[in-house]
Amino acid sequence: MNPKYSLVIPVYNEETNIPELYRRLKAVIDKLGEAELILVNDGSRDRSLWLLRELHQQDSRVCYLSLSRNFGHQIAVTAGLNFVRGQAIIVLDADLQDPPELIPKLVEKWQQGYQLVYAQRTRRHRESWLKRLPAYIFYRLLRQLADVEIPLDTGDFCLMDRRVVDILNRMPERNRYIRGLRSWVGWRQTSILYERDPRFAGEVKYTLGKSLALAANGLVSFSRVPLRISTYVGLLAAAVAVLMAVLVLYWRLFAPSSPLTGFATILIAIFFLGAVQLVSIGILGEYVGRIYEEIKGRPLYVLSEVGGFTEIKSQ
Structure with missing residues (x-):
């Protein structure tokens, strides 16, 4: 029994x-x-x-x-x-x-x-x-x-x-x-x-x-919230990029001597957008990696020895 x-x-x-x-x-x-x-x-x-x-x-x-x-x-x-x-x-x-x-x-x-x-x-x-x-x-x-x-x-x-x-x-x-x-x-x-x-x-x-x-x-x-977060951060980055474009255009036309129009501003924007892209790719990679593991179809584990069971199950 x-x-x-x-x-x-x-x-x-x-x-x-x-x-x-x-x-x-x-x-x-x-x-x-x-x-x-x-x-x-x-x-x-x-x-x-x-x-x-x-x-x-x-x-x-x-x-x-x-x-x-x-x-x-x-x-x-x-x-x-x-x-x-x-x-x-x-x-x-x-x-x-x-x-x-x-x-x-x-x-x-x-x-x-x-x-x-x-x-x-x-x-x-x-x-x-x-x-x-x-x-x-x-x-x-x-x-x-x-x-x-x-x-x-x-x-x-x-x-x-x-x-x-x-x-x-x-x-x-x-x-x-x-x-x-x-x-x-x-x-x-x-x-x-x-x-x-x-x-x-x-x-x-x-x-x-x-x-x-x-x-x-x-x-x-x-x-699925991490995926949504990467989407929201991407939209935020896009909004910041548009705002930066408007500000740079304004500075060029009305304040050409402003220090904010220099190389440092462009470099910061590039690093910011690059970080957003890499983080989003990393989050997406976590989910894709799990899909990859699922479709391979390998057994969950391999048994080398069993004691106390009359039948051996395979997984």
Whole structure:
């Protein structure tokens, strides 16, 4: 029989966290009852895969997928969602910043009839302002610009009903921003509040650069406003150019000795228009690049090893 609950955890170089992660998850799923753990090895270079094999041999509830290389966090989560068998699916990270002890609260909300329950951060322990401030700004900017309402201060830690996951698995997007996709599905959604713990051990995997790349992906995937902004800026530049032409003509006719008619004015105008063009091309390139990724039709990921599943699915 299929389990009632499925827990999906992406793993990337987390050998120092896996034993403690399993200990805390085991305490939770022992109380839940029918549950499976799906640990997705995202091309780890340490002993993470070996530890996943050991856990699978010790506990039949532990299943694992190993990707042939590092495909990224969102793709690793997607791979796990493709294999889930439960009716309620919980996604959390392996660094224990998402406390497994909150899972019963997520389940309680699901039992009340909510199809999506996400964990909303009220505080981030031991995170510098350099990481907290950009995150704070991004979530509020995305909420204003996105075509769908994406909750503030939420990560991938959530519970999704089977119907939500089935729809996510049918979505063909390659540049996946799961936090936006699950909101797009709709249905009844709610949140629980929690304080995010510091990483239990090891180095941070989501660097500032990766966080910014994920933010850009979310913004481009769920909003056409950047394209409109480039259009508006282009129209503004055109208006400024017309105004400059009128002013230069006026200065030439009525104030030929004015210093504003010299080379510096022309150079500033050229740099301004050039900057507008380059920014607009860059924004357009982001969208065209995503079209290019979609039409290539490559699989989202490649599996090198599977443990705990009777059939292997290809993506």
